[in-house]
Structures are given as structure tokens and as C-alpha cells.
Amino acid sequence: MKEKITKEIENNLDSLVSISKCLYEHPELGGEEYLAAKTLTDELKDRGFQVEEKICGLETAFRAVYDSGKAGASVAFFCEYDALPSIGHGCGHNLIASMSLGAAIGLKSVLDEIGGKIFVFGTPAEETNGAKVQMAREGIFDGITVGIMTHPSPVTEESGTSMALYPMNFQYRGKASHAAASPEKGINALDAVILLFNSINALRQHVTRDVMFHGIITAGGEAPNVVPDFTEAKFYIRAANKKNLMEAVKRVEDCAYGTERITGAKVTISCFEAVFDDMRTNKTLSEVYNKNLMNLGEDRISPASAGIGSIDMGNVSHVIPSIHPWIGFGDENLVIHTREFAERTITEEGKNLIRKAAAAMAMTGYDVITSYELQKQIIEEFLR
The missing domain is CATH 3.40.630.10 (Zn peptidases)
Structure with missing residues (x-):
């Protein structure tokens, strides 16, 4: 046969x-x-x-x-x-x-x-x-x-x-203002996304060794003399299994909500591709x-x-x-x-x-x- x-x-x-x-x-x-x-x-x-x-x-x-x-x-x-x-x-x-x-x-x-x-x-x-x-x-x-x-x-x-994969999209919405004349009137969405990267980087020491974070900034503002009112970042979160993955995702979400509280820029979190x-x-x-x-x-x-x-x-x-x-x-x-x-x-x-x-x-x-x-x-x- x-x-x-x-x-x-x-x-x-x-x-x-x-x-x-x-x-x-x-x-x-x-x-x-x-x-x-x-x-x-x-x-x-x-x-x-x-x-x-x-x-x-x-x-x-x-x-x-x-x-x-x-x-x-x-x-x-x-x-x-x-x-x-x-x-x-x-x-x-x-x-x-x-x-x-x-x-x-x-x-x-x-x-x-x-x-x-x-x-x-x-x-x-x-x-x-x-x-x-x-x-x-x-x-x-x-x-x-x-x-x-x-x-x-x-x-x-x-x-x-x-590796299990969770694709996360973060959109921050702040308030535009003149960066020199009246920065105090703005809410800087770029500060929020930079803090997000720093927060996630700080997580690396405190997750299981199989967990990986890969991120890019897809929108970071239009002009240096304008306080950015919209920014966006995309991350892939990976782990050896679904349990470790979802624990890492929860901690990344906490990071995002923390940057929202610090900067005042409101964050929207979504999944931009399928979860593997x-x-x-x-x-x-x-x-x-x-x-x-x-x-x-x-x-x-x-x-x-x-x-x-x-x-x-x-x-x-x-x-x-x-x-x-x-x-x-x-x-x-x-x-x-x-x-x-x-x-x-x-x-x-x-x-x-x-x-x-x-x-x-x-x-x-x-x-x-x-x-x-x-x-x-x-x-x-x-x-x-």
C-alpha cells in the first residue's frame, strides 16, 4: 500500500x-x-x-x-x-x-x-x-x-x-498644545507611550524566562513644537504556553493603565491580530x-x-x-x-x-x- x-x-x-x-x-x-x-x-x-x-x-x-x-x-x-x-x-x-x-x-x-x-x-x-x-x-x-x-x-x-502569541495594540489620546508657548495646557500622548515601553522593559526581569516582548511605535506625533495628542504602539507578547502568556498580558495591561494615570492620556487596548x-x-x-x-x-x-x-x-x-x-x-x-x-x-x-x-x-x-x-x-x- x-x-x-x-x-x-x-x-x-x-x-x-x-x-x-x-x-x-x-x-x-x-x-x-x-x-x-x-x-x-x-x-x-x-x-x-x-x-x-x-x-x-x-x-x-x-x-x-x-x-x-x-x-x-x-x-x-x-x-x-x-x-x-x-x-x-x-x-x-x-x-x-x-x-x-x-x-x-x-x-x-x-x-x-x-x-x-x-x-x-x-x-x-x-x-x-x-x-x-x-x-x-x-x-x-x-x-x-x-x-x-x-x-x-x-x-x-x-x-x-x-510560542503562544498575543498581539496588543495601544492607542493613547491626549491633548494638543503649543510645545513652547503653553505646554502646561497639553496632555502628552507620546510621554505615555514612552513610559509604556519603559514599564514593559522593567517587566522583563520579573516574568518567567520564556516570556518575550517585541514592540514598535506606529504613531508618535506630527511636529516637535506640538504636544502629541495621539500615539500608537503595537506589541507582540509571547510565552511558552497559554497560562504564562495570559499572566504576562495582564501585567502589560497594568503597565498601560499605569501610564494613563501618570500622564493623563487615555489608553485604548485592543488585539490587532489573531491570538496564537x-x-x-x-x-x-x-x-x-x-x-x-x-x-x-x-x-x-x-x-x-x-x-x-x-x-x-x-x-x-x-x-x-x-x-x-x-x-x-x-x-x-x-x-x-x-x-x-x-x-x-x-x-x-x-x-x-x-x-x-x-x-x-x-x-x-x-x-x-x-x-x-x-x-x-x-x-x-x-x-x-
Whole structure:
């Protein structure tokens, strides 16, 4: 059966590479991935999948299902396809889309014999609003047995953790006045935002070591001789898990309200992007994937890196057993989110990553569907 899966992927590899190259040549930002979504959904329809577009009210999101008509487990693969501003596919989402599509095609070739269902989700805007966050919140993944995706990387690593993320926006409103003639009549919103930065910096010593703060000032006044009446700052608050994250967020809110009291500038706090949960790798499922990848010729899988940033697959992992491994180019000097990384995705190396990752994911899906004992172990770990 696994030979049939790999043969099916090999037979369709040129088509998968063409799709990856098309996305590379036409990069689209998050929420604007119209060509990518159409390309993928058209392909899935041609392959016999039932496709529902614009799910969760998201213009470029989709859900595709192939049902064997027989009882069995369900396996979900996730396509990402948004690009980075000015860089294009420096995160390799063009490869992710083709890898997951290839996995679905490979597993479908045996599904009528083994039973179960395949889901393919198109999940836009991973770099910003993270469609998986809203999809998880609306119950789109409920009832699916496992979720699998693979991300390109400089080196191959097993699925690990990611950091929980809370994006905070602070807007201060003061009162304008002439900075020299009558500064006492003004309320300086810039003073407030500077105090906010100083207060948050003072927090760094008094939070758990996993907590991180990254902030920028997006509005700081218009002219030096005018007391600024409006300022704005954006922060990412990160932590190893949701508990530590929310404790840090509360302390940052206290800082903001403290600067309001000190300066008189009124603060409005909001969340400007989706809140990402930490990634909870299902180790049982991860070990099955690693074994399949090694059998396909991967010579080394490194241990998972700690604190690799934030991914919306984390939200999926809190709903269903999930993995998010990394498939590497074998170049430790390669840096993700660069034009150089984007260019590597359309090389012969990129083609080989599609081949290996698609096969490893499809074979892992096969293992899950055909083993009730494995399903039990995966679910027991998830529920712990």
C-alpha cells in the first residue's frame, strides 16, 4: 500500500512542482491569495474531492473532503499559501501547499480500500491573522482524528513546540498644545507611550524566562513644537504556553493603565491580530511520521528547536492531535523569511522536499487509518 502511495505521488510530482512554482511566481499576501486558492481548489475538484470555498467567511479559505464511504479515521492536511511583503515566498508556503496537496493525492490512491476520510484545508494568512485560529474557534476541525502538515526549513527537525502569541495594540489620546508657548495646557500622548515601553522593559526581569516582548511605535506625533495628542504602539507578547502568556498580558495591561494615570492620556487596548496558541505536538503521531520520513531516505532528523516563534497550527493542536514537523534543505546557513529561501523553493531541492514530505505525511495518514491501536495511543496522549 505504501508503495502505491509513493508511486502516486511520484506520478503527480511534476504537477505539484508546477503549482509550487506558480505560487512562487505570483506571491499573494494574507487574505488576498485568490490565485493560490483557485489553483488548489480546481486541482482538488479535478481529483474527486468535494470542495467548499470561502469557509468561515474567509474569501481565500477552503475545505476539501474525500470520503471513502467506509467507516474509519479521518486525516487532515493543511495548505498554507500566503507570501511575505517584498520577499515573496520566503517562508516556503508555496511548498507547503504542494506538499499537503501531494499527501492528499497519495493517500487518496488507497483510501477506497482502507476506509476513512481525507480533509484538505486551505488556511490563508498564516503570517498575520492566522485563519486556523478562527477555523478552530468555529469548530471546523472538530471530530477529525489527526492533523498533519510539514514546513520547509534550513534543516530537518521533528515536530516540537511553538510560542503562544498575543498581539496588543495601544492607542493613547491626549491633548494638543503649543510645545513652547503653553505646554502646561497639553496632555502628552507620546510621554505615555514612552513610559509604556519603559514599564514593559522593567517587566522583563520579573516574568518567567520564556516570556518575550517585541514592540514598535506606529504613531508618535506630527511636529516637535506640538504636544502629541495621539500615539500608537503595537506589541507582540509571547510565552511558552497559554497560562504564562495570559499572566504576562495582564501585567502589560497594568503597565498601560499605569501610564494613563501618570500622564493623563487615555489608553485604548485592543488585539490587532489573531491570538496564537502554543503548539502541542502529539509525540505518538510525530514518531510515526519520523519513521516514515527516515524510510524515505532522510538521513537525519534533528530534535525540535525550542521557541521557534508562533504558528497558528498551535490552535489546531489544542483541538485535535497534530504535528508540524520541518523538512530541511540541509543547509544550516540558509535563513527563513529571506529572498534566498524563496529562491530555493523552486530548485531541484525544493522538488525533492515536496516528494519526501508529501509521501511521509500520506504514509503517516495510512498508518493512522489502518491501526486502531495507534489511534487509541494518539488520542490517549492528546487527552492527557
